[in-house]
Amino acid sequence: MKQSIFRAFLRQNLDGVEHSGEGIAAINTDADIAGGLYGGSLFNVLLAVLPTVTTAVVIFAMNYLIGLIILVVGLVCVFVQGRFAKPLGKIGKETLETNAEAVKRMSDVLSGGLVIRAYSLQDKAQSVYGVENGKLLKLSFQGAFINMLQASFTTFQGLLTILVLFGFGGFLVAMGRLELATLMALVTLAETFTMSLSRIGGAWAGLQAPIEAGRRIYTRLDGKRGFEDIENESPVQTCLEIPRYDIEINDMSFTYKNAESKALDGVTLTIKENEFVAFVGESGSGKSTLLRVIAGFYERDGLGLRLGDEDFSCKKANDWRRKFACVDQSCKLFDMTISENIALGKNGATLEEVQEAAVLANADGFIRGLENGYNASAGEKGASLSGGQKQRIAIARALIRKAPILVFDEATSALDMESERQVMETILNLRKGHTILMSSHNLKNVETADRVVLILKGKVEMIGSYAEVIERLNNKNFC
Numbered sequence: 001m002k003q004s005i006f007r008a009f010l011r012q013n014l015d016g017v018e019h020s021g022e023g024i025a026a027i028n029t030d031a032d033i034a035g036g037l038y039g040g041s042l043f044n045v046l047l048a049v050l051p052t053v054t055t056a057v058v059i060f061a062m063n064y065l066i067g068l069i070i071l072v073v074g075l076v077c078v079f080v081q082g083r084f085a086k087p088l089g090k091i092g093k094e095t096l097e098t099n100a101e102a103v104k105r106m107s108d109v110l111s112g113g114l115v116i117r118a119y120s121l122q123d124k125a126q127s128v129y130g131v132e133n134g135k136l137l138k139l140s141f142q143g144a145f146i147n148m149l150q151a152s153f154t155t156f157q158g159l160l161t162i163l164v165l166f167g168f169g170g171f172l173v174a175m176g177r178l179e180l181a182t183l184m185a186l187v188t189l190a191e192t193f194t195m196s197l198s199r200i201g202g203a204w205a206g207l208q209a210p211i212e213a214g215r216r217i218y219t220r221l222d223g224k225r226g227f228e229d230i231e232n233e234s235p236v237q238t239c240l241e242i243p244r245y246d247i248e249i250n251d252m253s254f255t256y257k258n259a260e261s262k263a264l265d266g267v268t269l270t271i272k273e274n275e276f277v278a279f280v281g282e283s284g285s286g287k288s289t290l291l292r293v294i295a296g297f298y299e300r301d302g303l304g305l306r307l308g309d310e311d312f313s314c315k316k317a318n319d320w321r322r323k324f325a326c327v328d329q330s331c332k333l334f335d336m337t338i339s340e341n342i343a344l345g346k347n348g349a350t351l352e353e354v355q356e357a358a359v360l361a362n363a364d365g366f367i368r369g370l371e372n373g374y375n376a377s378a379g380e381k382g383a384s385l386s387g388g389q390k391q392r393i394a395i396a397r398a399l400i401r402k403a404p405i406l407v408f409d410e411a412t413s414a415l416d417m418e419s420e421r422q423v424m425e426t427i428l429n430l431r432k433g434h435t436i437l438m439s440s441h442n443l444k445n446v447e448t449a450d451r452v453v454l455i456l457k458g459k460v461e462m463i464g465s466y467a468e469v470i471e472r473l474n475n476k477n478f479c
Contacts, residue, residue, distance in 0.1 A: 029099055033092075034213035048199035055193040062186060063178060066169060070190050073164055074197045077157040081198065084150045085208050088143065092209030095139045096216055102132035154198040161194040162187060245323060245404050245435065247271040247294060250304035254293055263289045265458040273404075276431055278446030279439040280469065281455035287439040288328075290455065291409050294437065296320040325398035329410040331390045333382030338367055339374040341382075341393055345400040353400055361396035362426045363389070388419025395426055406430060408438040412445060420445075443470065 060067035109125050165187055172178035247270070254264040264286050271277050279287045292298060294305065296317050305312040312320060325345065333341050342357055343349040354374065358364040366389055370376040382390040391411060398406060408427060412420040424445050430436065440446055443466075452469040454461040462472055 029103070030096060030213045030216050033096070034210050045200065048196050051192060052196035052200065055189045055196065059186060059189050059193065062182060062189075063172075065172070066165065066178075066186055066190075069164060069168055070161060070193060073161050074194060077153075077160075077194070078197055078200060080153060081150065081157075081200070084146055084153075087146055089208035089212055091139050091143045091146070093212040093216075095136065095143075095209070096213055098132055098135045098139065102129065102136065105129045105132055154195075157198055158191065158194050161190055165190050245308045246273055247405075247435070248306040249294070250306075252290075252293070252304045254289060254298065254300065254303070256289075262458050264293065267458075267460055269453065269460060269463070271435065271437070274431075274433065274435055276436040276438070276448070276450045278449035278452045278466075279437070279455055280441075280443060280446060280452060280473075281461075283441075285455045286458040287455050288409050289458075291326075291407050291437055291439055295324040295326055295405075295407050322401075323403055324405045324407055325401040325403040326407040326409065327391070327394045327398050327411045328408075329413045331382070331387075331394040331411075333378045333385070333390055333393060335380045336378065337372075337375050338370075338378055338393060341378050342396045342400055345397040346402070349400055354396075357396040357400035358393075360399050360426075360430070361392045362422060362429075363392035363396050366392075386419070388416070388422060391419070391423050392426065395423070399430070404433075405435040405437065408436070408440075410439055410441065413441060443473075 056067065056071065059070060105125075105128055109129070165183075169178060169183040169186060173180050173183055249267055249269045252264055252267040253262055255262045267286075267290060279290065281287050289298075293300075293303060296312065299317050301313045303312055307320070307323060310320075334344070339351065339354050342354045345357070346353065351374070355364060358367055358374075367374055367376070376384070378385060378390075378393070382393075385393070395411075406427075411427070412423050420442070427436065427438070428448060438446065438449070446452055447466050449466060451463055452466050453463050454469050454472065462469065464472075
């Protein structure tokens with residue numbers, strides 16, 4: 001179940017990605033509770049049903065009148081027991097939802113520790129988390145109270161059954177229609193019967209939380225697939241197998257899920273093989289969205305996107321993405337060695353390939369200067385490295401892929417001037433043999449581009465040389 005949930009998160013569309021806390025809660029909490037359906041809850045129901053049926057058969061065989069009375073009392077009690085299930089199910093659902101919110105709050109705190117400390121937000125963060133934790137405490141008390149009522153009714157049910165049995169059974173004994181020894185045996189069997197019935201009610205109530213967890217999981221698994229099918233991927237294609245890879249965009253429009261306005265509106269553009277094309281525009285104009293759509297991160301039909309002779313809507317997304325290597329401003333690194341981080345770009349990459357990619361990315365020198373070299377740990381989110389070092393490792397990871405198209409989305413925005421200069425020098429050295437798509441807020445970085453595309457409010461405002469675009473921007477006072 002956890003594997004399925006994890007696979008669903010890997011498959012979901014980029015613009016449908018949930019908060020990381022939601023994923024953690026789904027895998028660590030929802031799946032564990034839903035798994036209890038198979039690990040214990042259903043087993044408890046079976047343990048309760050089998051003795052109930054067995055004792056009922058024996059009681060009816062000994063005296064059908066007493067059997068009918070016990071059955072009627074038992075069914076009434078089961079009905080009442082079942083009434084506890086609905087509020088317990090509601091509490092279970094609210095508990096899962098509240099726990100997910102609490103995990104989200106915790107995830108935000110762990111990932112935003114610097115901001116929290118910089119603005120002295122510890123008390124506020126504690127207060128926000130305390131609200132969710134207080135809800136969990138309240139729900140726990142509510143569940144405990146209902147369970148207490150259920151246990152009290154179970155005791156009352158047993159006493160009621162014995163009283164009814166002794167009353168009616170005693171009457172039959174007095175009338176000579178029932179032996180006293182038989183009555184005592186029936187009392188013992190009736191006690192087993194009623195206890196088993198009460199366990200069925202309790203087991204059914206215990207099923208509510210796993211059922212609610214299962215429903216939450218099902219909503220995550222349902223409809224999460226994109227265009228690709230991970231289990232049936234096509235063999236890896238290299239750029240040598242592609243006859244041509246000009247990029248053609250014809251009247252492309254794109255809207256994010258739940259967004260009111262279009263992020264891209266009627267974009268038409270052709271990018272030639274081995275061309276360096278830069279994308280500029282103000283924040284929120286659609287530069288990053290366009291690059292991500294081109295690279296196949298947003299899976300939609302009817303995008304009007306082609307790579308050579310291949311139409312995006314006819315390809316599996318993973319096959320399409322193999323033609324691209326992407327580096328963005330986050331330069332995400334994982335808590336593993338530098339060598340392993342670079343090797344993520346190519347399945348089965350050798351150390352020689354890792355080092356070759358690092359040399360091309362101008363990263364080999366500083367990596368060898370580290371205490372453990374390529375075996376040095378990058379730390380969580382690359383915490384042990386500087387911004388420029390992380391970015392060059394991310395570029396090396398992209399280069400080891402040997403993809404024909406390189407995408408740099410604001411790849412230097414978070415760097416100091418010297419690190420930015422080194423990264424740009426690396427990017428410009430890659431022009432030979434690659435198509436380069438690059439967005440940047442620093443217009444100096446795109447000065448040597450073959451063409452510059454100005455994006456404004458999701459539309460292509462103009463396409464021209466660097467000088468032409470600069471003149472247009474100056475005339476509009478854009479800079």
